[in-house]
Amino acid sequence: MSTYSKNEIIKKLEVAKSEMWKFYSQDFVNYRGKTSDKEGYYYTEIIAKWLLNNIELFNDIKMISRENSYKVDSHDGKIKNEKSGREEEIIAMKLFDFSQNQGKVFDIIGKIIDYQTPLKNVQTDDVGKIDLLAYNESKKTLRILELKRPDSKETMLRCVLEAYTYLKIVDKTKLLKDFGLPEDTVIKACPFVFYGKEQYREMQQDREHLKDLIEKLGIEVIYLEEKNGEYSIKK
Secondary structure (H helix, E strand, O other), rough: OOOOOOHHHHHHHHHHHHHHHHHHHHHHHHOOOEOOOOOOEEHHHHHHHHHHHOOHHHOOOOOOOOOOOOOOOOOOOOOOOOOOOHHHHHHHHHHHHHHHHHHEOOOOEEEEEEEEOOOOOOOOOOOOOEEEEEEEEEOOOOEEEEOOOOOOOHHHHHHHHHHHHHHOOOOOHHHHOOOOOOOOOOEEEEEEEOOHHHHHHHOOOOOHHHHHHHHHHHOOOEEEEOOOEEEEEEE
């Protein structure tokens, strides 16, 4: 990857801000390492600081109200093709299966109630799907989980922004209704990443602006661990 200066990165941000709903998917959000300036700032720190200073831009992300139900009846957790190469989807379906068919209730997040939850209303809507939805009944909290596979090289910033974008896009009232959840349920956006891996390691570094942005957006990072095919939440 070429290296960029702080100013070059900020120019990219100024261009991208006109389409905040897809800001999270811009290449620069995944730039690892540091700028070419002699101070050598982390790219993601420059972006996080700029977003903190321009926090109102997130209000430009419009809600998409889906006419069809968010709850897709065909979601049964059955993996049709183990070798499809879509590792994240397979992990998501396994977690769903553990909750739905084996009764597993995970620490913190509770039960997984759906995977690949659609956000589109019409085919032309330029938006992804929610990887996983988890509901903690005792805390009345629904979590939008943005899952990354264990070897993912995506930055924590990307995970945070993607989860938050989906939280802004989803019609929260309808989502709760479609899944038969109480109206006063709290909905949180959560990066759902593997303990000890790339995004976890990033969070152990001095990334003050990233951590401030996570706090400002009300994001909750959840760490997942896998041992011998068993998944658990790392507290």
